[in-house]
Amino acid sequence: xxxxxxxxxxxxxxxxxxxxxxxxxxxxxxxxxxxxxxxxxxxxxxxxxxxxxxxxxxxxxxxxxxxxxxxxxxxxxxxxxxxxxxxxxxxxxxxxxxxxxxxxxxxxxxxxxxxxxxxxxxxxxxxxxxxxxxxxxxxxxxxxxxxxxxxxxxxxxxxxxxxxxxxxxxxxxxxxxxxxxxxxxxxxxxxxxxxxxxxxxxxxxxxxxxxxxxxxxxxxxxxxxxxxxxxxxxxxxxxxxxxxxxxxxxxxxxxxxxxxxxxxxxxxxxxxxxxxxxxxxxxxxxxxxxxxxxxxxxxxxxxxxxxxxxxxxxxxxxxxxxxxxxxxxxxxxxxxxxxxxxxxxxxxxxxxxxxxxxxxxxxxxxxxxxxxxxxxxxxxxxxxxxxxxxxxxxxxxxxxxxxxxx
Amino acid sequence: xxxxxxxxxxxxxxxxxxxxxxxxxxxxxxxxxxxxxxxxxxxxxxxxxxxxxxxxxxxxxxxxxxxxxxxxxxxxxxxxxxxxxxxxxxxxxxxxxxxxxxxxxxxxxxxxxxxxxxxxxxxxxxxxxxxxxxxxxxxxxxxxxxxxxxxxxxxxxxxxxxxxxxxxxxxxxxxxxxxxxxxxxxxxxxxxxxxxxxxxxxxxxxxxxxxxxxxxxxxxxxxxxxxxxxxxxxxxxxxxxxxxxxxxxxxxxxxxxxxxxxxxxxxxxxxxxxxxxxxxxxxxxxxxxxxxxxxxxxxxxxxxxxxxxxxxxxxxxxxxxxxxxxxxxxxxxxxxxxxxxxxxxxxxxxxxxxxxxxxxxxxxxxxxxxxxxxxxxxxxxxxxxxxxxxxxxxxxxxxxxxxxxxxxxxxxxxxxxxxxxxxxxxxxxxxxxxxxxxxxxxxxxxxxxxxxxxxxxxxxxxxxxxxxxxxxxxxxxxxxxxxxxxxxxxxxxxxxxxx
Numbered sequence: 001x002x003x004x005x006x007x008x009x010x011x012x013x014x015x016x017x018x019x020x021x022x023x024x025x026x027x028x029x030x031x032x033x034x035x036x037x038x039x040x041x042x043x044x045x046x047x048x049x050x051x052x053x054x055x056x057x058x059x060x061x062x063x064x065x066x067x068x069x070x071x072x073x074x075x076x077x078x079x080x081x082x083x084x085x086x087x088x089x090x091x092x093x094x095x096x097x098x099x100x101x102x103x104x105x106x107x108x109x110x111x112x113x114x115x116x117x118x119x120x121x122x123x124x125x126x127x128x129x130x131x132x133x134x135x136x137x138x139x140x141x142x143x144x145x146x147x148x149x150x151x152x153x154x155x156x157x158x159x160x161x162x163x164x165x166x167x168x169x170x171x172x173x174x175x176x177x178x179x180x181x182x183x184x185x186x187x188x189x190x191x192x193x194x195x196x197x198x199x200x201x202x203x204x205x206x207x208x209x210x211x212x213x214x215x216x217x218x219x220x221x222x223x224x225x226x227x228x229x230x231x232x233x234x235x236x237x238x239x240x241x242x243x244x245x246x247x248x249x250x251x252x253x254x255x256x257x258x259x260x261x262x263x264x265x266x267x268x269x270x271x272x273x274x275x276x277x278x279x280x281x282x283x284x285x286x287x288x289x290x291x292x293x294x295x296x297x298x299x300x301x302x303x304x305x306x307x308x309x310x311x312x313x314x315x316x317x318x319x320x321x322x323x324x325x326x327x328x329x330x331x332x333x334x335x336x337x338x339x340x341x342x343x344x345x346x347x348x349x350x351x352x353x354x355x356x357x358x359x360x361x362x363x364x365x366x367x368x369x370x371x372x373x374x375x376x377x378x379x380x381x382x383x384x385x386x387x388x389x390x391x392x393x394x395x396x397x398x399x400x401x402x403x404x405x406x
Numbered sequence: 407x408x409x410x411x412x413x414x415x416x417x418x419x420x421x422x423x424x425x426x427x428x429x430x431x432x433x434x435x436x437x438x439x440x441x442x443x444x445x446x447x448x449x450x451x452x453x454x455x456x457x458x459x460x461x462x463x464x465x466x467x468x469x470x471x472x473x474x475x476x477x478x479x480x481x482x483x484x485x486x487x488x489x490x491x492x493x494x495x496x497x498x499x500x501x502x503x504x505x506x507x508x509x510x511x512x513x514x515x516x517x518x519x520x521x522x523x524x525x526x527x528x529x530x531x532x533x534x535x536x537x538x539x540x541x542x543x544x545x546x547x548x549x550x551x552x553x554x555x556x557x558x559x560x561x562x563x564x565x566x567x568x569x570x571x572x573x574x575x576x577x578x579x580x581x582x583x584x585x586x587x588x589x590x591x592x593x594x595x596x597x598x599x600x601x602x603x604x605x606x607x608x609x610x611x612x613x614x615x616x617x618x619x620x621x622x623x624x625x626x627x628x629x630x631x632x633x634x635x636x637x638x639x640x641x642x643x644x645x646x647x648x649x650x651x652x653x654x655x656x657x658x659x660x661x662x663x664x665x666x667x668x669x670x671x672x673x674x675x676x677x678x679x680x681x682x683x684x685x686x687x688x689x690x691x692x693x694x695x696x697x698x699x700x701x702x703x704x705x706x707x708x709x710x711x712x713x714x715x716x717x718x719x720x721x722x723x724x725x726x727x728x729x730x731x732x733x734x735x736x737x738x739x740x741x742x743x744x745x746x747x748x749x750x751x752x753x754x755x756x757x758x759x760x761x762x763x764x765x766x767x768x769x770x771x772x773x774x775x776x777x778x779x780x781x782x783x784x785x786x787x788x789x790x791x792x793x794x795x796x797x798x799x800x801x802x803x804x805x806x807x808x809x810x811x812x813x814x815x816x817x818x819x820x821x822x823x824x825x826x827x828x829x830x831x832x833x834x835x836x837x838x839x840x841x842x843x844x845x846x847x848x849x850x851x852x853x854x855x856x857x858x859x860x861x862x863x864x865x866x867x868x869x870x871x872x873x874x875x876x877x878x879x880x881x882x883x884x885x886x887x888x889x890x891x892x893x894x895x896x897x898x899x900x901x902x903x904x905x
Contacts, residue, residue, distance in 0.1 A: 266516055267509040274495050274506050281493035284457070285507030285558075286478025397496070405457070 007079045008070035010384065014091055015066045019059025022098035026052045027368060029102035037108050041234045051101035058094035062087060088351070096358075103365045110361050111241050111354075115249065116315060118353025120145055120324070122252050123307020124331025125338060125345040126259050127300035131177065132340060133263065134296030135276035135398040139195025140180050142328025143202035144173040144301050148308020150206040153319035154214070156221030156312075165221055166248065166309050173305015174298045176202060181297040185290055188402040199328070207321045214319070223317045224248060248306070248314045255303060260342045272296050276396035279403035289403045304331075333382050340395050355381040407468055407484055407565035408433055409454075409597055414463035416446075416453055423449040425621040426463070431566065436588060436598045438612035438629075440605070440640055442837050443808070446621040447601045448490070451568050454599075455487050456480040467566070478507070486559025490570040492551050494543045494558075501526050501539035504558045529557045533590055548695075549580035556587065567591060568599045573607055577695045578865065578897030585611050603640070605633045606866075641838045651849045654873040657686035660857040661707075661826050665716035668702055668881075676702040678881035680716070684826070684857040689848065691860040691872035691889075694900055699881035700861040701743060704830045707859075708740050709733040720826055734763055737825030741815050741832055743861065745808070749815040752804030756796060757785035759803045760818050792817040793843065809840025816847055827851050830861040845871060865896060 031054065033047040065087050069079045096105065124141040131138035148169035156165025180198055183189040210219070224246040232243040263269035274282040275292045283289050311323050330352055338345025355378035363371050409431040416424040423446045431437040441447045452458045454465060456474030465472045467483055474480045477487075494503045505522040512518045523539035530537040535553045543551060552572065559567055569588070573581045588598055588611060602608050608615055608629070615627045617639040625639050637645045661684040668677040677699050684690045692700050705711045707718055709730040718725040725733055734740070742748035750759050761770045761781055769780050785799035792813045796806055803811055812832070819827070829848060833841040848871060852858045862868050868875055869889055876886045879902035887899070 267511055268515055270502060270506060270509060270517060274498070277497055278493070278495045281495050281503075282506070284455070284477045284487070284489065284493045286476060286481060287507055288476075 015062035127304030130300035148305030169309035177301020486564025
């Protein structure tokens, strides 16, 4: 019984927290949300809301939503995704209005930064989707990201061509996943163990090369230029977010669309999913299971590697040791939260990126919330998302199981 | 299309699974391959389907020699297979499963789902299957899934169709329908290979019967041959097909189940208000198609199932809420349906497996350690008594044949003082000789005055053993009937029809 009501209970607790912590005992003062930037067509005025009042109203609305969810469960129905999404957005707004009481929150920067932080997560999760959908558990996303970050920096520095750096990142990611594939598919080693070992290996290797070999000439690739799409870039809020970005972010949107279409609408995708669900069935209709798995895993690695390039070419402009800092594991969480679906996984990655960026923006704005708490925020969000709301999700049936013929 | 297998030999290491097998299947003929489990029928068919490569011999279609390096080649040559364990992706739709491997596209690899649906509807209509191309496989009953397998083969223009133990998962009605479908296919000129160990079905449908024993063709027979003749050919000696038992002398009610209900993790009802009484000295057999609550019923009694409502009382003592150990100690013997997972520990020796349930007490253990001498002599005694064929009691159980493994399980469970004996699928996968032995032991247990509960999906076994038959459908006991009830009536009950 309790299990069935898990989602409504989690929602209810969050709603009460917003209502009590932020509403009843919250701080006074106005919260200002700045929506426009200087380059926009027209200026949208700042949104000024009384902090406590807003939290109170939102808290009540959240409670109603939680009650609605409980009602649905009682009637034996599932809680729809849109309800969870609306709940999430409102809960975040409630938290924000409390956190910035008396200050001003630049929305554009907040969202822009979120997107940037989400880029490696999206690529990593997409790579994971391909790998797991074909039946190989990919714990090595972290290693693929890091390998991509490293090679893109080195190749771009040495050739002086940033785009060659991107290619190198994809190749490096593919190579890491190829090792995973060889051990997991050909030698039937436990996939989780190989993945973890690979992550450790890539950390060691790149750290060693970074300190022993790299110098300022081979680790100064520079950053990808921003490509501004005329007119569209001047829309308030959305313009700077979607149409004034680097190539790698445009590539990300394209990749999401292509992976989704390929997975569900093409012969290639049907066969890939069949191999991940029931390899024997695929084998008996003449599909080469091992080859399909190699293809899926390697392609996934290439995508994750591309995501790694964002750390260097997309943001910092140089490689530093262990710069992926566990984002590969968060990508894995996004993949599971997104139920092995490329679009949902992308949304999950964006959510995690938002949580992380919120922590740093609030720190800059000077919110009354202690910074240690803010640093914790993204991981709390991840935990609630994966454990509380994702519920019992079913991944590809054969993921993690090697296929032995006969 | 004519199919000829000539001198097929397939070895696995030192073991010869197929030994120079010759078979000719004529066009429009139903050719039955009869043999016990492990006789080499499935190996032969996997060779034919390109899943295994034969060491010797050749496969000819219409007189032309074929080389199959994989199932893809075999399918292209016109061979289709309806597998015993369906080769269907549960989360895909019917149309997706049927088109997998030879998908129609609109160019550039984009799936043409409409054409695929049309193809399913067309073949389905030709045989009156009534398949919905957009239904998900996991939502369909087993009998319908099997039709999807048939459509899958036919959509590739299979001229030779292999049915590997197709009736194992079907109700009697579904079996009749399948036989009708096979006749229809035969009329349309398809050559059919029908693999089975069920004499009744083979005699009902085959044009020619080839019997295989220990990897060799040991003879062929006309469908007019008697069951006794076929069984003798299959086993290599005369066998007793009926179970000899005296009429039951039922005593008092020993096990009494009232209002037993359970749900699984998904919230689906698996046991629905079950009432059942079993008396001392009678065998009550639970019949039903796999997955209608029989497994849950046995597990509920033994204490493996949580969240139960109702009551299960054994000689007046409530069993619900007790641990498995407490239930066993209360005098319940249990032969689980999945022998190799739940009945034995494969990596343990025969001796260790025989005392799994009593490893903590007299006479096999004192406070700290096992009394290995006692364990050993007990094992030797039981091995003799139950005719466990092995190289000694230190042999790992995993290396024994299925029949000998089951004897170990029986020896362990029957060597305690019992107040109730439960056996789930007691003869699944066993050879005829072992089946006979197991049946004798079950009857002897009954005759010793113990109430016996048998769960079996083999209707023949249920009818042969039972003093009363309880038929389960969707978690309910539909009816409790006498063993001489007609098969038609039993079949309807198994399909949930109460007439």
